[in-house]
Amino acid sequence: MKLGTRWLVALGAVLALLLTACGDPEAGQPGGEETEDTAADLGLVEDGTLRVGSDINFAPFEFIEDGEEKGFDVDLMNAIAERLGLEVEYVNTSFDTIFTQLAAGEFDAIVSAITITDERKQTIAFSDPYFQANQALVATKGSGIESVDDLDGKDLGTQAGTTGLDYAKEHFTGATIKEFQDAPAGFTALSAGQVDAMFIDVPVAVEQVKNNDDLALVEEVSTNEEYGIGVQQDSEALLEAINGALEEIIADGGYAEIFERWFAGAEVPERFTGASASGSASGVTEDES
Amino acid sequence: MEDFSRLFLDLRIMGEAFGDLFREGLRNTLIVSVGAMALGLVGGLLLSLVTVSRRWWVRAPARVYIDLFRGLPAILTIVLVGIGLPSAGIRPFGRETWAYGILALGLVSTAYVAEIFRAGIQSVDKGQMEAARSVGMTYFSAMRLVVVPQGIRRVLPPLTNEFVALVKDSSLIFVLGLSVGERELFRVGQNVTQQYGNYSSLVLAGLFYVAITVPLAHLVNRMDRRLREGKRLAVHELPSVVGAVHL
16 A cells, blocks of 8 residues: 555544544433432433533522532532432533533533423423522613613513523513523623613522622512423433432422522522422422332 | 434424524625625735835734734624623614624634735735836835735635635624524524524524535635636736746
């Protein structure tokens, strides 16, 4: 063979090897039928590690500070993983593709202040609810926007893929609705005067207004949303495990502790306190024998 | 492989996405790309003339500009122009996101195009300038009538590269916040992806990009070829002493 040909063959062999190596042997394996709570049966992408996708730009639920993931969702997920004997690996990703990525098997679970909706249930499965929230309208002080009725003809910012966007599209038909890739981008545009208001989950709005003197939360809209942890539709074992851990955390006061850490001064909703008989009404039975 | 077909090659979802991609995405991508291209061509040409100046204090600002706008990632430039300027009170386009997008990409494109034209101009034989000066042209006339036209013709292939890159960079303006009607191809594809939990719409958006860039590239290549082979100068039209030799 000529030298050039030999190089081509070698390159081809290397590429072929790389391609086969890329095929992930464990991706998307559904949970086993056994009810024992061993990590190996949860069908994880990587045994012993819970790979969690999140749009880590949504304080106070998840954000990055000093190179570390922090926030309510982070603490809750860490607590759940600890009870399941797993490590957690957070993967920062864009919110509007997070469901597709989960369905494609890139993550074991997703936690990102995700509202449980029927539409999303077509793509993924949700854990029991772990948070209650509404939407908030934020505007710059002195802008003249006092309520959602003042939005006609204005530019309203939202985050792509969120229920806030869906609500705004349905109810604020007089406004021009702008989608942003993530919440901070929207709030930056609001501060720069490129949109008149932002419509996003209440806790996030509260956090932004806290850090920004020229913004004000002008109205809270009751949407009675519930957040859930997302898993793939065929990850039954993992879902049961997560729900079980969640129930435990709620029952023994761990949830209240995390809640008070991030929402000091607010009251823990009764369904999430250890005081009520069971933390959630899903009827999931304990599967530890 | 089945998973791949299901997630990336779902024809039904592509069908759903087609309408918005064609009417909205394609239109906005073209507007931003062509706008930025136009700015880049004009700005780049002017800037390239500055970079070939014999006076270092004329060249220096141009160099700084080129280094800056080639060095910054395009997405950062877009944010600085689209959000940074308004926050500093500078709002030349009000709230028209696409206008800021064109400006930002035009600034970036100018830097790249300037370098491309510079290479073209400097590749023209020194003899051309000398000959033009020797028949009495000023430096500027010589540049305008002899050197630059030749220089431009030589760099059509690299220019094509730059324009193709520009069309694809137009997908970055989503960062400024787009409303329905303003969305370019990538954003439309992304939205449908989120709606159905399936990447097929993004694949279709990708095909639209190819549908724009491939004819564009072919068009420029054809111009290039015609300029090379079509221009047969008669002997008496050749500048300077070279005219004495029969081709």
